[in-house]
Ligand SMILES: Nc1ncnc2c1ncn2[C@@H]1O[C@H](COP(=O)(O)OP(=O)(O)O)[C@@H](O)[C@H]1O
């Protein structure tokens with residue numbers, strides 16, 4: 347059953363030079379208990395998508411189109427946007443989201459350091475988050491924090507430590523404990539392991555995955571590292587320049603990759619089986635989204651590009667049930683009939 351549904355979401359930032367089309371027509375859905383990996387190079391709109399779902403977008407961002415529904419509640423869309431005059435909207439959204447944000451959707455950020463207040467003890471901060479949302483006594487909240495520490499593999503003896511007394515890995519675990527504090531239905535993890543060393547990354551990822559499975563929580567994991575997704579997700583969405591370019595079950599997308607950008611992205615990471623392939627990197631870099639390329643936004647970097655790609659934006663084509671690719675030549679690539687030109 348669908349828990350989160352995003353339809354044709356558009357989020358633009360206003361800057362001096364004009365509008366940045368950070369998310370431009372993105373659609374996907376996540377079922378209860380399911381994990382979606384959202385992947386793509388830096389600057390392609392992953393974090394903006396996450397902030398739109400939690401409605402934590404900065405002031406210069408606006409949801410200019412589309413709809414987000416979570417567990418039957420419209421979080422963004424014309425119902426919300428048209429319900430009230432502009433000046434009352436922020437307050438309305440804030441009230442609506444206060445409960446949704448912690449009890450239903452919680453977020454693990456890129457930098458765990460910034461998630462905690464440096465002058466308060468870690469255990470107290472998690473207890474406070476619980477007390478803000480649940481009817482509990484302080485003692486009950488403390489007990490729950492102890493349980494959470496055990497759950498995420500943190501030493502309970504460190505419960506009264508300050509954030510700076512924790513190592514990077516411990517802080518990341520504490521952040522996961524914080525995210526689990528109010529029994530959410532859905533967790534968004536934005537580059538949850540990027541700041542950690544490789545060994546710690548693997549451990550924390552395994553921990554997140556096992557907790558997510560055990561507790562039946564749905565998850566969206568955001569990363570620029572496609573090998574992370576292969577380990578933890580059932581579904582994958584690949585984003586480029588504000589758009590979703592390929593989407594489907596992890597096996598389908600990995601084994602029958604049908605989009606040139608995804609092919610490039612996969613070739614640029616070592617394979618999960620540890621096969622030593624030479625690392626490839628996609629030439630150039632993602633475009634400035636205040637002035638994106640015409641037609642297919644990937645065309646200046648695409649080795650399959652033809653004339654049509656400069657003129658016409660590709661639609662999402664279903665190459666097999668549930669597996670979509672936004673490329674004019676998606677069927678040919680799927681069927682192995684397109685060589686690099
Ligand atoms: N506060 C902001 N103001 C203006 N542009 C922004 C802001 N935050 C992000 N952007 C732009 O939005 C685009 C998407 O950024 P982001 O969602 O952070 O990408 P990702 O998480 O995939 O790295 C980028 O072009 C980025 O420069």
Ligand code: SF4
Pocket residue numbers: 605606607642643644645646648649650651652655660672673674675
């Ligand atoms: S539409 Fe054209 S430019 Fe875009 S990914 Fe496909 S082949 Fe490349």
Ligand SMILES: [Mg+2]
Pocket residue numbers: 389392393394536
């Ligand atoms: Mg980001």
